[in-house]
Amino acid sequence: MLRLARDAGASTVAWTIDYDALALGRQRALQSALEEAGLRAVAVHDAPAVHPDETAAARSADCGRGYRAFAPYVTAWSHAPRAPVADVPRFASLPLVSEPLPTAHELGTTAPSQAASESHARGALAAYLAAPVLQYSAARNVPAGEPTARLSAALAFGTLAARTVLAELDVRARDPFLLAEEHVALRAFARALAQRDFFLQLAWFFEDAPDAPLQPRMRRFPFARNHPALDAWHDGRTGYPFVDAGLRQLRATGWMHPRARLVAASFLCFDLGVDWRVGRDAWEALLEEDDAALATGNWQWVAGVGADLAQFPRIYNPRKQARAFDPRGAYVRRWIPELRHRPDADLFGGAQAPERQLSLELFDGATYPPPVVEHEAAARAFLRRYGDFMREVRR
Numbered sequence: 001m002l003r004l005a006r007d008a009g010a011s012t013v014a015w016t017i018d019y020d021a022l023a024l025g026r027q028r029a030l031q032s033a034l035e036e037a038g039l040r041a042v043a044v045h046d047a048p049a050v051h052p053d054e055t056a057a058a059r060s061a062d063c064g065r066g067y068r069a070f071a072p073y074v075t076a077w078s079h080a081p082r083a084p085v086a087d088v089p090r091f092a093s094l095p096l097v098s099e100p101l102p103t104a105h106e107l108g109t110t111a112p113s114q115a116a117s118e119s120h121a122r123g124a125l126a127a128y129l130a131a132p133v134l135q136y137s138a139a140r141n142v143p144a145g146e147p148t149a150r151l152s153a154a155l156a157f158g159t160l161a162a163r164t165v166l167a168e169l170d171v172r173a174r175d176p177f178l179l180a181e182e183h184v185a186l187r188a189f190a191r192a193l194a195q196r197d198f199f200l201q202l203a204w205f206f207e208d209a210p211d212a213p214l215q216p217r218m219r220r221f222p223f224a225r226n227h228p229a230l231d232a233w234h235d236g237r238t239g240y241p242f243v244d245a246g247l248r249q250l251r252a253t254g255w256m257h258p259r260a261r262l263v264a265a266s267f268l269c270f271d272l273g274v275d276w277r278v279g280r281d282a283w284e285a286l287l288e289e290d291d292a293a294l295a296t297g298n299w300q301w302v303a304g305v306g307a308d309l310a311q312f313p314r315i316y317n318p319r320k321q322a323r324a325f326d327p328r329g330a331y332v333r334r335w336i337p338e339l340r341h342r343p344d345a346d347l348f349g350g351a352q353a354p355e356r357q358l359s360l361e362l363f364d365g366a367t368y369p370p371p372v373v374e375h376e377a378a379a380r381a382f383l384r385r386y387g388d389f390m391r392e393v394r395r
């Protein structure tokens, strides 16, 4: 970087802060190296819509520290000043030598690559705000229904700024013809962006959290690193169709619907009792959005080891989740071809119909496996271990 700055004749080097803990360390080293060389180094909080210090300033109890719980954070966030949306500066183009960009293959992904540019991201935002956003409250829960925004990669790579999304959302909310429920959807969408800022400020203020649970007492919880069914989870062959549809969607596209993420993550942590870090790292290699702070924050939240006032294991019943959010099996049928022609009753998986699961007919030569664990029993066994552990640490 130093050489690059010198070659460019720069006196100042500015960059957008990356909240991944490893990157934070590298950025500090870069800042020192630049300053020692007599250059000005400017690190900018460009990724969140609201600067972490703006929300931290609202905390009187713990001056200068971030929030560990979302509920008070979102109140502070909605009152905090947002960074203005400025015009894009003009960049000078310099004839500097650069290594070629890595190919998707070198990055270890097989997912189809997406168009990535500022104009593409702005177009996607405009198209989403035009109409689909008005169904957002349902979209974030129903994977085969209306779409969510699919903006995570654009936000992670900076082709779209979160403050631009919020500014455009404000404009949309001024539409006088909106129904009350459509206003609710717009507020839910803004809240999703607040959630993003929340996890970014968490990574900023609590830097050791990526590998150490934010809850100190949960650092010693004996999550397993392995399970005989771990490969089945990776491949989307757990025998729970809703979980498997999510995992297969991820493998095929580099993205998984948010409701399926919750259920598949919960299945790993509680049905299999496997460490949340194993799941996070597995998905990091597959997800199109490379955002370590958001991955860690969400995985810790599901596992019940991270930020929140009331931390507890978020155990989702994969059968009930499928009934509630994919009642006609459209999502499951989309991603699990073996089940495409099965009756709805076969699509919920788990304890209710084990014999039917085992006797599923072959479809195009492929069989769908029986459940790798019995959900109710596995969840109860986990809760017993969790209860014993909590009693132990409280002593």
Ligand SMILES: Cc1cc2nc3c(=O)[nH]c(=O)nc-3n(C[C@H](O)[C@H](O)[C@H](O)COP(=O)(O)OP(=O)(O)OC[C@H]3O[C@@H](n4cnc5c(N)ncnc54)[C@H](O)[C@@H]3O)c2cc1C
Pocket: 140, 148, 149, 150, 151, 152, 153, 155, 156, 192, 193, 195, 196, 197, 199, 256, 257, 258, 261, 262, 265, 287, 289, 290, 291, 292, 294, 295, 296, 298, 299, 302
């Ligand atoms: C176990 C688990 C792991 C996750 N890992 C990641 C990850 O690695 N990277 C990532 O960007 N998101 C992650 N998420 C959050 C969320 O699922 C994705 O941001 C969302 O699915 C992206 O799709 P979208 O743009 O259509 O989202 P939408 O629902 O349309 O939301 C719009 C934007 O709001 C933000 N957002 C929404 N929900 C969340 C959330 N729970 N946390 C933080 N930001 C949110 C995202 O930037 C998203 O692009 C994870 C969630 C879970 C439960």
